[in-house]
Amino acid sequence: MVNQVAIHHQVPVLYAASPAVAKRTGEFFAVSIRNLNTRKAYARAAADFSAWCELHGITDVRLVQPVHVAAYIEGLQSSAPSVKQRLAALRMLFDWLVIGQVMPTNPASSVRGPRHSVKKGKTPVLSAEEARALLDRIDTSTSIGLRDRALIGLMVYTFARVGAAIQMRIEDVYIQGRRTWVRLHEKGGKQHEMPCHHNLEAWLHEYIEGAQLGDAKDYLFRSAAGRTGRLSDTPMAQADVFRMVRRRAAAAGIRTRIGCHSFRATGITEYLRNGGKLEIAQQMANHESARTTGLYDRRTDQINLDEVERIVI
Template sequence: MFDLVRPDTLAPALPSLYAPDVASRRRTVEFFTAHIRNANTRKAYAQAGADFSRWCGRHRIVDVRSVEPVHVAAYIEQLSLAPQTVKQRLAALRALFDWLVVGQVLPVNPAASVRGPRHSVKVGKTPVLSAQEVRDLIAAIETDTVIGLRDRAIIGVMVYTFARVGAVTRMQLEDVYVQRRRLWVRLHEKGGKLHDMPCHHNLEDWLHDYIDGADLAGVTGILFRSAKGPTATLSDRPMSQADVYRMVGRRANAAGIETLIGCHSFRATGITEYLRNGGKLEIAQQMANHESARTTGLYDRRGDQVKLDEVERIAI
């Protein structure tokens, strides 16, 4: 795994590791530290660069300036990964080599002309729940503990605002505010974008219950806090995405839900139920803070119900 703070650990992302080329190494470090701001993107791109570097080392390509389109194509061809992962690897190499071209380390981008595998997705694969399953899950959460109130509020934010788990874990107490006599939440989305959403009346109640139950009214700092100690009192630290994922799994098991859901399932479920009840795709796009309506459409799983109804017509 990479230490994305220390520059020397970023050098293996390029074949220049094997050549005494200070300029290309420095330019590579700048790509990961100054150019890419999202931690998840940085981690994925660093993994792609390091894997390509190892491949180059096995084939005795020791200088980044020696990399040609045929080398990138051969590397992509031998990857035994899902098509979307291969396309991500290629995108990472293209972006990295583009950065080196701009920095005058390379004359041309050797990955620019390489084509990735065809991959067209019309329906997302994120597992979704029915509205009744969400109600069952919520009903199974105890509300006589601050942890239960917290977990119910977290799930509520993901369902009713279509929020990504990363945006939820970054929320501050001041991101819950009143406007036009309604409670609103401010989500810190990818790329540093802020996205404000009004609360559904259920979510409004659940947030009030959690903030009051945790004695957080009038306090500043992180909203959804991790628990510590045998009495499960809240700490001052934020929950991590892994914490929320484990919490979702525990709550689903307690509610008897057999579908293998994750945090993103609530985003897909919320969008699907919104559209099922007459919502418009372009409005769902705005609510989900998607750049494209096509991306929002991947979360629309109304067709699953049609398939379930129609398969029962096979009278054998």
């Protein structure tokens, strides 16, 4: 049974005015939000608003008015997306408290956030030539090299998020209709299945066989066991993959400051550049909206570069 006294002391002051408010606030983060990163971001937003309210003499969330939320939002020295996220967090939290009958109305519902429209994402993207050079530069005479080529290939050819890739088990690489498929474990507990490009198919099987991976339930992409050059039984963390990507990029002479997400953007861009359809790319990337997929489309970058080179001085 949940210790209500403990919950009362864990929530920020604004939401601890009564046991009922504290309990309902704690339930919001424990029950309604499943994604850990979202939970952390929303908790920071709630705590930051509580601190602002304390500075202005408000210590009970039931006394918060729309003007208070508007003043808080207006005073934030953050980017528009960050401000919109904080406002969304407060709206959801207050909705939860209203439904739980601990607040009469939602004071954030009528507050407008900053205008923000994005048509192109900021994720650094590689050209097809750069991506190929990076992959070709990997020494595949070792298990670690085989792993890195297979992992980068997975992110390029299936548009996989790194979080989904590192959760894969060996059994998530399987044969269906005489073709190799992969099963990705996406956000929100969703499973997304994709057939493999012939390059990825070869790289995955070479990795599994070359590294002598065993039980089907074991993790597919494992961390290195110290400096032994061997693979451990534990999965790679996102930080491990990021460091690996930066090392491989540096070894290939790539100066663009890429990260794990760059391969998702690179794959989508090259798919569309070669005649792929946006709605199919959306399905492949497992995006809810084609607008989100469009943010990864960097085909116009080359067009803009070609036009700039017309300036001959």
